[in-house]
Amino acid sequence: MSPKPVTAPSSVPTHVAIIMDGNGRWAQARGLPRTAGHKQGAEAVRRTLIGAAELGVKYLTLFGFSAENWRRPESEVSALMGLLRLYLRSEIAELHGKGARLRVIGDVTRFDPDILALIRQAEELTRHNTKINLTIALSYGGRQEITAAARMLAQEAAAGRLDPSHINEALFETCLTTAGMPDPDLLIRTSGEKRISNFLLWQSAYAELIFVDTLWPDFDRRHLEEAIVEYNRRERRFGVFAGAR
Numbered sequence: 001m002s003p004k005p006v007t008a009p010s011s012v013p014t015h016v017a018i019i020m021d022g023n024g025r026w027a028q029a030r031g032l033p034r035t036a037g038h039k040q041g042a043e044a045v046r047r048t049l050i051g052a053a054e055l056g057v058k059y060l061t062l063f064g065f066s067a068e069n070w071r072r073p074e075s076e077v078s079a080l081m082g083l084l085r086l087y088l089r090s091e092i093a094e095l096h097g098k099g100a101r102l103r104v105i106g107d108v109t110r111f112d113p114d115i116l117a118l119i120r121q122a123e124e125l126t127r128h129n130t131k132i133n134l135t136i137a138l139s140y141g142g143r144q145e146i147t148a149a150a151r152m153l154a155q156e157a158a159a160g161r162l163d164p165s166h167i168n169e170a171l172f173e174t175c176l177t178t179a180g181m182p183d184p185d186l187l188i189r190t191s192g193e194k195r196i197s198n199f200l201l202w203q204s205a206y207a208e209l210i211f212v213d214t215l216w217p218d219f220d221r222r223h224l225e226e227a228i229v230e231y232n233r234r235e236r237r238f239g240v241f242a243g244a245r
């Protein structure tokens with residue numbers, strides 16, 4: 001594949017992805033239940049979406065709940081599901097009003113049917129919006145996504161509809177949940193942890209990684225702007241020696 005163009009100075013990344021981490025620690029530091037941190041985290045989602053849209057970010061992808069997070073205590077999972085239901089009910093009209101298109105990626109079939117219905121309604125309502133693409137990764141795992149893509153292609157090949165020698169990166173990408181979206185330019189993780197935790201493994205191959213100590217419920221537009229400033233200090237090479245361009 002040909003290398004993508006190098007970022008111009010002071011450019012706003014087209015696609016910002018964020019691992020929203022640290023809700024539990026935010027709450028614990030205040031002697032509150034972890035759920036209080038998740039609640040505040042939903043506020044940070046609202047702020048970040050508005051900030052990103054105003055800055056001109058076209059794709060904002062947020063990691064809200066991982067495939068592995070299902071293994072948390074039942075009480076925390078059900079509290080998170082309650083918040084998700086609340087968020088979907090209360091925020092969609094506003095999201096729509098702001099011109100955001102919502103997509104949810106991940107194994108949503110594991111959600112209660114009413115949550116799944118709310119997700120589908122929101123996706124349908126906002127599907128023609130173009131101001132910003134908000135993708136929320138829920139019940140999402142990068143390995144699971146890649147495995148599902150491999151399974152899809154294998155099924156096509158086994159059915160005689162696909163010649164395995166025609167499988168390339170472009171075709172593989174069409175089987176990912178992010179098909180049609182550009183790769184993230186900037187990947188931010190909050191809370192000081194320096195790992196990917198199974199987020200957008202394929203898509204982040206050349207993303208610039210920024211780890212900030214801020215806990216997600218404290219994250220706001222200022223932190224996003226700081227990350228974009230840092231992003232602009234980076235030299236993106238895409239494997240091509242800088243002097244060779």
Ligand code: IPE
Nearest residue numbers: 020021022023024025064065
């Ligand atoms: C991120 O915050 C939100 C989810 C993973 C659902 P955490 O709940 O992981 O908070 P910490 O990392 O324990 O502080």
Ligand code: IPE
Nearest residue numbers: 019020021063064065066197
């Ligand atoms: C990653 O955070 C998932 C989300 C932020 C939704 P975790 O808190 O689950 O990740 P680990 O366990 O610290 O790697």
Ligand code: MG
Nearest residue numbers: 021022023024
């Ligand atoms: Mg965490």
